[in-house]
Structure formats: structure tokens, C-alpha cells
Amino acid sequence: MILPLGMSNILVVRSVLRSRLLTDRDRLSLCVPTYNRCALLRDALAALDAEWQRLSPARRDRLEFVICDNASTDDTPLVADQFVSRHGAHAQYRRRATNIGADNVYLCTETATGDFVLILSDDDVLLPWALTRLFDLLDRDTELDAVALNLRSFKISPHENGRPAFKTWSGVQLRSRDELFAELSTMLVFLSILVYRRTLVAETDYTFARGTHLIQSYAYADVLNRGSQFATLAEPVVAYRRANQSTFDYVKVFVDGYLDLLVYAHRGGMSTATYERMKRHHLRRHVLQMMLLLKREGAQGDMRLDWREARQRVWRRYRDDPVGAAMVTAATMLPAPVTIPLEYLGRAAIGAARWTSRQRPHGRGA
Numbered sequence: 001m002i003l004p005l006g007m008s009n010i011l012v013v014r015s016v017l018r019s020r021l022l023t024d025r026d027r028l029s030l031c032v033p034t035y036n037r038c039a040l041l042r043d044a045l046a047a048l049d050a051e052w053q054r055l056s057p058a059r060r061d062r063l064e065f066v067i068c069d070n071a072s073t074d075d076t077p078l079v080a081d082q083f084v085s086r087h088g089a090h091a092q093y094r095r096r097a098t099n100i101g102a103d104n105v106y107l108c109t110e111t112a113t114g115d116f117v118l119i120l121s122d123d124d125v126l127l128p129w130a131l132t133r134l135f136d137l138l139d140r141d142t143e144l145d146a147v148a149l150n151l152r153s154f155k156i157s158p159h160e161n162g163r164p165a166f167k168t169w170s171g172v173q174l175r176s177r178d179e180l181f182a183e184l185s186t187m188l189v190f191l192s193i194l195v196y197r198r199t200l201v202a203e204t205d206y207t208f209a210r211g212t213h214l215i216q217s218y219a220y221a222d223v224l225n226r227g228s229q230f231a232t233l234a235e236p237v238v239a240y241r242r243a244n245q246s247t248f249d250y251v252k253v254f255v256d257g258y259l260d261l262l263v264y265a266h267r268g269g270m271s272t273a274t275y276e277r278m279k280r281h282h283l284r285r286h287v288l289q290m291m292l293l294l295k296r297e298g299a300q301g302d303m304r305l306d307w308r309e310a311r312q313r314v315w316r317r318y319r320d321d322p323v324g325a326a327m328v329t330a331a332t333m334l335p336a337p338v339t340i341p342l343e344y345l346g347r348a349a350i351g352a353a354r355w356t357s358r359q360r361p362h363g364r365g366a
Helices: 038-054 076-090 101-107 130-140 177-189 215-226 250-268 272-297 307-318 322-333 342-359
Strands: 002-005 009-013 028-034 063-069 091-096 116-119 124-126 146-154 172-175 194-197 230-241
Touching: 028 038, 028 130, 038 063, 038 076, 038 124, 038 130, 063 076, 076 091, 101 215, 130 146, 130 230, 146 177, 172 177, 177 215, 177 230, 177 250, 177 272, 194 215, 215 250, 250 272, 250 307, 272 307, 272 322, 307 322
Parallel strands: 028 063, 028 116, 063 091, 146 230
Antiparallel strands: 002 009, 009 091, 116 194, 124 230, 146 194, 172 230
């Protein structure tokens, strides 16, 4: 069956979409966007198979798998077809006729039918009992609009005892909108971070966000601004690969793109205090880390970015923020390798910015 989506995209559907089951329990769609990473996809799907086996028959009936292939040229169709054959009407495999780039990440949800959606990156792996924990939470608190998931990293095996992304979380905690925004911070751009109620964004057109590499993050921001009940799950349920290479313009995505995303979230309802907090936290804990790495070791991987270019482009985005500008300036002046922890750099920058502001003349005659 061939379905036209939008004006230019044609998707080939490899399985028959099943009718929605008549149930009073919420259903979950696991959406896996993929492109030319059949070996990684095989690992991700093997973990989904294992999770399927751990679920009761009733919960299996509430689960849907959607694999969306961005016109891969490797063995991805074979790997996906084998998975669909094992799960029948519970699984869809959709193959795009042409590659649409990173927008495939969010557009893979277009035919999802679940009440809740989790976008799972093809290089991430669900940990044992992840779906059981998630269904337990959704069944216990039926008013939830989104659940933020804790993650842990791995290099070789997903069963490594990696460090959790959110070390301060405990159990299941209810969060306000601004609390969850602030907790996620930079991780708002991560794919496998949020299980959300699909109806909150199902009718929203995200054409404006295409080409940003962050289209799913705009949807996540709308979920947090439109929903009312949120929770965090402290037990890591997703393992992600460290230092997995991707090809993108680092500053375009993680500086310009992320700051534009925060502006969008602020306009949608995020408080000004949270906006400023996330903006500076991202600079201190992520952007400056990468800048200093570039300064010490040169261009990294496929990002094709050097230290001087990064410094100039980051400065342009933070120059109107006294604290942010002071942090960028301090990082520029530090020798490589850097021995001063960045949290002290942040404190020093705040002090420097306050001192500078007191030296400026005030009044109309200034």
C-alpha cells in the first residue's frame, strides 16, 4: 500500500495498520526512525523483542511498533521486515521513497495510533523491564501527560553499569512544567527522553522546524507547555551509546538551534526565569565543554568545526547576555588543557558580569 504524506513524501507501508483496540487503558506507540544503521537497528529491535516477552498478553495488546526508514540503502529493510513478521499487526514498517534528512525523526510518528508516544533512536536500547515500569506508571497515574525517562550511557554493551544522565532523580517524582523544563535542560534535544500524550501535538504543523535537526524537540516543548501533569522516572530505562558519530553543524544545532528552541518554548509558556536558567546552564555545561575540547584537540569527528569559528559564532549568540558573554570570554582566555572546573568558571563569569555592570555610567547623560 502506498500512502501520500504531505506534498512530496511517499511512504511504502509494509504491514497492515491494525484497528484501535477497544480498551480503557492507554496504548503506547514506540516509534523508531532509522537510516543506514542496520546493525544498530538490529540491537535496538532485539531489545524491543525482549521487552515484548516480559509483558503480559494484555499489555502486549496495548503496544505498537512503528519503524520509519529514511530510504536506507543497506540491509535495514531486511532487519525491519524480520521484526514485523515476528509481531504481525502490532508492528508497522514504513519506508520513505526519498531521504528527508533529520525530519524523519519526528515524522515517524505520523501514523502512530497510541495514546502515548516514545520516539526511540535506532542506536538506543531499552533496558530490561523498561516497558513494565512505564506501563506501571501510566496505569497508576492516568492523568499524566508526559514522563521524562532517565538514561545511562554505554560504550560496548548496553548492560554496562553506566552513569545515569540524571543522578539527582529519585523514584517517581511529579513535576511542574518549569521544573521539568529545567531538569531536562540540554537533554530536551535528546530523542529517547520523553513519553508524551500524542493528542497534545497531533494536530500541530511543525513544518517551520524542518531542517533544524530538532523538530521533535519543538514537539516536546509544546507537550510541556500544553500539558498539566508530568513525572520523572529515576530508574534508567534507556541505554545510549557514547560518542556515536553524527554529521551536523554543531553550532547550528546545539547553539543557534537550541537557543531558538528556548525562545519558542518561552513564547509558549515557559517562565522567563526558567528560560534564562536553561540558556546559561546549556552554555556552561555543554557548549563551553565542546569549545574547550575543540581548543585542546582541534576539529572533532564529522562536525567540521574549529576552535576559532566556534568561539566567534557562540559569542555572537551570547554577546547581549552579560553573564553568558563573560563565560565565553573567560573560556577564550583560559589556557589548554583547562584545569579550572567549568562550574567555577560560571561563578566567576557571573561575578565578572556583575562587576562590569556596576562600572557602567547610568542616567540620560551617560
